[in-house]
Amino acid sequence: MAEHTIKAFDDDIDRLRGLIAEMGGRAEAAIENAMLALQRQDKELAAQVVADDKRIDAIEAEVEKLVVQVIALRAPMANDLRDVIAALKIVGVVERIGDYAKNIAKRVPLIATNSRMLEPVSLLPSMGQVAGEMVHDALNAFAARDADLALAVVERDTVVDDFYDSVFRTLVTFMVENPKTISECAQLLFVAKNIERIGDHATNVAEMVYYAATGQTLPDRERGGMQQLEN
């Protein structure tokens, strides 16, 4: 895209995009590390995820400040305006994604090492990976103003939802058969729910990116992960 006649405007936009890229990278790492901590029962890594979340929150505050400043001083229009508004909304959502990752990490010490737990736990890393990739792609789509990539993220949300339904059923079955593990399994249910929400939030980001890139909104879709409630 051509540069603005006022170069300082481009500098502001570059800084905004840089902050969001960093925030996205940190949120993605938080998901990955939280899942790794869960698998390895690594309480130190889990504590690190919780601590690192502060930086994600700080970036959100920084972006909010910068967006207000850009709107006040640069009066952005058209795609610039859509970009800036999308940036403001995206940081709010990515901050939530970071909170979900932090919440998963906080549960790690509550889930005792137990070899019998391997079965229900086995699906979670793959589920976390898909959700992490969705976050990654949604933010890449923002950086590249890539509406097609954003659309692909939205479509991938059903994968996470299907995972969630599957994990839910597996855990319920496991709890019925092993009532002593109910406390741990309940924690795992929350972990699965958190990942499912991360997928939804990545989808929200992708929808904002799609609007920023095209000026068109995507039609409303059903939010998944509810299948088991209908059964």
Add this chain to the structure above:
Amino acid sequence: MTEEQEQLKPANPKMTARDVKVFYGPKQAIKGVSIDVDMDNVTAFIGPSGCGKSTFLRTLNRMNDTVASARVEGLITLDGEDIYASGMDVVQLRARVGMVFQKPNPFPKSIYENIAYGPRIHGLAHGKADMDVIVEKSLRRAGLWEEVKDRLQDSGTALSGGQQQRLCIGRAIAVEPEVILMDEPCSALDPIATAKIEELIHELRGRYAIVIVTHNMQQAARVSQRTAFFHLGDLVEYGVTSDIFTNPKQERTKDYITGRYG
């Protein structure tokens, strides 16, 4: 934006232009512009210097007639009537399609006379009492009455720039026009005087069809419901103002309004 969309009235063309071309000698300034000017929505013409927006505005009340080398082709109608038809009374046309200019240009006469002049030559007033009513009504509509009612005999040129411009709007209103054309009406005014003119445009909307040419895109965004973007003599894009400023369809419009032009 939502408020803006709610404010948008359905299209009700007061003036139409079809394939209008304007030439200054051999140079073509307008390259076939077709547009409808709404009665109920304020229309803004935007574009870089030399894009033809002022030239096109001037075709709407035949101001270009005064430029010897200017030649206008195509069809322009007011209420369906061809304003370039041979039988058209240009003086009458300019009373129906009034104009406000970039620099306030009050007559070097009293405030009262500035307003009364037009109605008098058009025979709109019968006697002094009648004229007093017209003067008060026009100044009220121009948002100037409260500021000048006690000094109507003072010279119009003694007013501040913003007041002078509102006086000129009052002068245009006094002859009961149907359309008001404004060519950069605020470019010589400070922000407060500008805000007063913009508020006035808002109040006058619906009573008159209003077209405003402005270099200030924020002003177009604030006062208009429809925006036309001109570039190099072409009408590049014409649409609902909120759409033009949030999601323009044409690359050239986008580059201009986001400050990437040139």
